Amino acid sequence: MAVIINDTCINCGACIDECPVEAILDDSENPTGEEIYYVQEDKCVECVGYYDEPACIAVCPVDCIISNPNHVETTQELKLKLKIKFLNLILPLNISQLEQVSGFICQNRLLKILCAVH
Secondary structure, three states: OOEEEOOOOOOOOHHHHHOOOOOEEOHHHOOOOOOOOEEOOOOOOOOOOOOOOOHHHHHOOOOOEEEOOOOOOOHHHHHHHHHHHHHHHHOOOOHHHHHHHHHHHHHOOHHHHHHHOO
């Protein structure tokens, strides 16, 4: 389930800084035209693989970020979305570029998530 930002958003930027997958757009990029921040459902993974709970919800000073009841996803679906995002990042790389990032990937907590999707 992606999260949504409601109209009590004060555009403080705390959520943008915390989002590990860059799923949050500021008010100037909001596709709805509203002057509030916006969560891209197709990118939001609810911080699965990063944190125990959505970081944006934890840092929001006005509690304007909530779970989106109209976009429910299981943990497995969120893990798969994260795996696809990761693969889209590394597939365009050539062998030497992959070798450069392989050390980082092996030490990264995401590796467990990416390999565990059934």
